[in-house]
Amino acid sequence: MDNTYQIKQIETDLEIEQCWEVAFLLRPHLDKNKWLPMISEMMxxxxxxxxxxxxxxxxVAFAGYRIMTSLHTGxxxxxxxxxxxxxxxxxxxxSQLLKYIEAAALAANMDALVLDTNFDNNTAQKVYLKNGFELVAIHLASDLKK
Structure with a gap:
């Protein structure tokens, strides 16, 4: 049995709106009324x-990523x-979405794939490690709205 589902690049307002349920699960602090304008601006x-x-x-699943350059990673x-x-x-x-992004990175001659995950998100960490990611840094942040 083929367990590969078609991955679609999300481009239209309707497609962005159809990602809301998944996005809210990951980012429950988001306001649904600001979702589409925020994503459109980021794109x-x-x-x-x-x-x-x-x-x-x-x-039912989505990934959001950006192309960047940093002195640390290239x-x-x-x-x-x-x-x-x-x-x-x-x-x-x-895993399928990670492979899709990796293929895009290789096609664009990128130096690396990078992501952050919460310390307690062990399930996601297992997926990332299984897909070739390594623990290489600690990400620190300061909440300026406190």
Whole structure:
């Protein structure tokens, strides 16, 4: 049995809106009314790209990433977001999306793929390690809205 689902680059407003349920699972602090304008702005000004796996009228998994350059890593794709609906986990969607992004990075002659994950997100960490990622840094942040 073929467990490969078609990955679609997300480009239209309707497709962006169809990712809301998955995005909210990953980012529950987001406001649904600001979702489309925020993503549209990121796509326009920050080289943010979305790809996802759809079943019927909604996306059940998606990844959001951007093309960047840093002194530390060189030319890279930074994966901002990667999530699968809980009802669709265990089907390999995250691994398929990671392979899709890796192929895009290789085609663009990037130096690296980079992402961050929460310390306690062990399930995601296992997926990343299984897909060739290594633990190489600690990401620190300061919440300026406190």
């Amino acid at each position: 326009k000004n920050e080289k943010y790209i979305m790809a996802g796996i759809r079943e019927q009228d909604k996306f 030319n890279m794709i930074y994966i901002d977001d990667l999530c699968t609906l809980e009802s669709h986990r265990g089907k390999g969607f995250a």
